[in-house]
Amino acid sequence: MEQLQINTSSKKYSVWVGEGIRFKLSEYVPDSLQQKVSSVLIITDDQVAPLYLQDVKDGLGNQFEIFEYVVPSGEQSKSFQQYYDLQTYALEKGLDRHSLIIALGGGVIGDLAGFVAATYMRGIPFIQVPTTLLAHDSSVGGKVGINHPLGKNMVGAFHQPEAVVYDPQVFQSLPLHEWRSGFAEAIKHSLIWDVTFYQWLQENIDDFTAIKGELAEQLLLRSIAVKASVVSEDEKETGIRAILNFGHTLGHAIEKELGYGKMTHGEAVAVGMIFAMRLSEQQFDISLPVDQVKAWLTKLGYKTEIPDHLDADQLLHTMKKDKKAQKGIIRMVLMKELGRVEVVSVDEEPIKELLLKSIKGE
Incomplete structure (x- = not known):
């Protein structure tokens, strides 16, 4: 125990x-x-x-x-x-x-x-x-x-x-879609906080059927440890705890626009994380391992693009209602490098352009 x-x-x-x-x-x-x-x-x-x-x-x-x-x-x-x-x-x-x-x-x-x-x-x-x-x-x-x-x-x-x-x-x-839903949050914890955990996940898990016994316990403990570290610093989400929403601004919008339950939370967050990494590259003029993360997610059965029947304007409208938004200005968790993210106010235009590209699968 x-x-x-x-x-x-x-x-x-x-x-x-x-x-x-x-x-x-x-x-x-x-x-x-x-x-x-x-x-x-x-x-x-x-x-x-x-x-x-x-x-x-x-x-x-x-x-x-x-x-x-x-x-x-x-x-x-x-x-x-x-x-x-x-x-x-x-x-x-x-x-x-x-x-x-x-x-x-x-x-x-x-x-x-x-x-x-x-x-x-x-x-x-x-x-x-x-x-x-x-x-x-x-x-x-x-x-x-x-x-x-x-x-x-x-x-x-x-x-x-x-x-x-x-x-x-x-x-x-658990059915397969529930494995994907949960594992996306473990990936999120590694991407925002612990690069060694990210590497451990990539080395140890390329098939959900392997997650049992000691491997399952270590996965839970390492992922929960990230959450514990963040929450201990900021219980009421007045500061750093907001970084736990990496991928969630778009993910929640996708869930709402599809209708709650049509896509699992984690699967929507996976789309949101890839989107946030791409937007981060544009906003900070940096290069991130987006293709590597996307390929890993795809191998595990995730879809990484926004469902093509959703509307970019409506998604943008919903993102503006996110709890991190201030006076209608979208604030997203963006990545400076693996293991380091921050909450940033972002203009609507680059978000909309990237939404359109993702919906088209570009």
């Missing part, structure tokens, strides 16, 4: 990584909570529930009163309606300020369940139990929330979990 400590200004907590850890979950409920928990609400989705819900319930043992709530899988569940229904369910079941929420699932469940925890009775504790590779990014750092029809993750809060309990055994049930 491996442990990684997350230190933020508001809370310190552990990330536990180990195969089979889901079967003994009660051992990883922090001591500070053990005697206080009045009840547990497990929030999961209809894809995860048949696979791992009983494992987690068994892992909690008989010391807690346990409730469960299953939502439809997919980005569409990060909605006001699901959020409202969950609040209603919690009230009906009598959850109180000493109740604990467990988010059992991928990033959607973590965001939704975390936001319910952040706002129920003005905040109750929750534990992340991720079941996807993608969730290694979203489960750490305390960002929780839901989508609005006008933008992704526009309604939310910062609410750190009490612990993150990660069992890489669950990866073996």
